[in-house]
Amino acid sequence: MNEENLSILALILNAGVLVQAVMGILLIASVMSWIMIVQRGIFLNHAQTSFREFEDTFWSGVDLAQFYQELTDKAKESGVSNGIENVFRAGFREFNRLTQSDKTDPDAVMEGADRAMRVALSREDEKLGTNLPFLANVASVSPYIGLFGTVWGIMVTVRGLGMMQQATLAAVAPGISEALIPTAMGLFAAIPAVIAYNRYAAKVEAINASYETFSDEFSSILHRQVYSR
């Protein structure tokens, strides 16, 4: 008892089973949320830069049919395609298909192209938002889990105190200290998750808004083409 090691790691290892389980859950949550944070950060940054590049090329006066061909080739080559390119390609493909048969009504062409773009947009929205609910979960729940561990730990400590002859500080302090670790861990997991969630949610919103703006603009271009024929 005299030589008891009071380092935090020793406290964790000597904690009760339930407290240890809580700490394990929180550690896993923290690790997972950091994985999500980094992954989402890279993904959203990439989405933003690629959108900017795409817009630059699009408004530089390039021929739309050629541009569409280039993008399709690139997508075939790499196997994946993301972001605004998908919206553009979906809209343009539908537009081409509908305009190839001369009998189609211009309104129907526009409607079809718009619908195709809307579908692609909602897919992209989904892709941007993956894993964000997990971050939100960690952010809101892990403090409670930590608090539960703390309350349980203190409960056990105080109950043990009742059985002792003399209540000294040295008898309670390690238990309390041990019980407080889960709260610290819960906050440790929650704070980055909250920050990241807020930041990424705002980013997703902004990217989505710019996608929608682009699709509207593109739709107006197509509109002009349909009716100027």
Next chain:
Amino acid sequence: MKVSISYALGITFSLTIHGLIIAAMYGGWKAEPERIVIQPRFIDAKLVELAPKQKVIKQKKNADANAAQRKRDSQRRRAAEKKKADALKNRQRQAEIDRKEKERLAKEREEQREQREQAEKERLAELQRQQKEQEFADAIAEEKSLLSAQQDEREANSYRQLIQQRLSENWNRPPSARRGMETMIRLQLVPTGRVVGVTVLKSSGDSAFDRSVEQAAFKADQFIELQKMSPSLFEKKFRQVDVLFSPQDLRL
């Protein structure tokens, strides 16, 4: 492709961060255990300190006694030798057989004396050892009684606190009570815990306050918890108990 790379990056980063934190906890963030865990060890220390001190004194005394005895012995021996030398001078011409006989006798006497001295020494040593043991036992007994006195004191304090608490529960605050007033009362109790007498030892200066404290003691009537106390402790401390009544919670 891109997605899996970003996931790999995320996993590496996350594991690195957590690994670093755990490593930091393992290495650096140690509470200082020496400072926190201080166990009172005065009991041991007292015993250890007592024993060697007395031993040293004992040995010193012993050495003194031995030295004195040796001195006396040597004086005696010197006198005897002188006498013997005188006799030798006088009877030098006497027959050698005679002298030899005498020498033999003297030697025998010397041996006897030595034996006696040896016995005496042993007896002294034995006595000393017994005395030491006795003193050691005394020290232990004293220590024990001290400990039990401390135990008693603790117990008595808890009962005294109980009495004080009960008094303040039964106390009606007179309008003239002010913060800082103190009254020392002496309660006469019987082993059932019943109050049989109250006297004011030290007045607070306000007779209404004193009277109210007295009334509180009579109103408390019986401290039933005192029945659980050991009778010896009751006789020692609680047959008559002095309680200082000083209300803390006066908002005046």
